[in-house]
Amino acid sequence: DQQVKQNSPSLSVQEGRISILNCDYTNSMFDYFLWYKKYPAEGPTFLISISSIKDKNEDGRFTVFLNKSAKHLSLHIVPSQPGDSAVYFCAASAFIGSGNDMRFGAGTRLTVKP
């Protein structure tokens, strides 16, 4: 039962354009959402996060939008750069019992073409 879904396994965009990566979740207990970026042979790197009490968080070229009613979040990268080419994982977290339970989506491979 995958509680966090990234339905697009891959996305290709031109350098300078906007990249939009999407993520859906099913568990209404999730209250914190994160995006990670992963290069081959490396561990994921934290990129940006958003609390469920917000609908937008911006950090430089990266903006995450949260639509709680639709259980949907998206990551916008503007402008996209070739160095952004990586696999992006969406993650959702809920505080349970003695800790937090973070679930990841399957990832979307972004390719930014020069």
Place this chain on the structure above:
Amino acid sequence: NAGVTQTPKFQVLKTGQSMTLQCAQDMNHEYMSWYRQDPGMGLRLIHYSVGAGITDQGEVPNGYNVSRSTTEDFPLRLLSAAPSQTSVYFCASSSSGFLGYTFGSGTRLTVV
């Protein structure tokens, strides 16, 4: 500034063998977790810890044990390796369960 260190980077095991994947962090983080990454499945939580002496099961804990005797170390033990445990394993730590985790570079495990 080492961050999260995982050893070994690669390992091949025979079915039924046991082994321990090591994870150490030098950031004094209370929260530590183990994930496995499989194609098309993302990262799945195996076990996690919110501090020394406290561990709990994640999404896919069967076949794995953990302990947390110190803040720095969080080893993952495979009791009797099975081919289904062939995967890439990531250890991660965080100062807060809600802030971004710092991941190690991973251990690629193959069980034959």
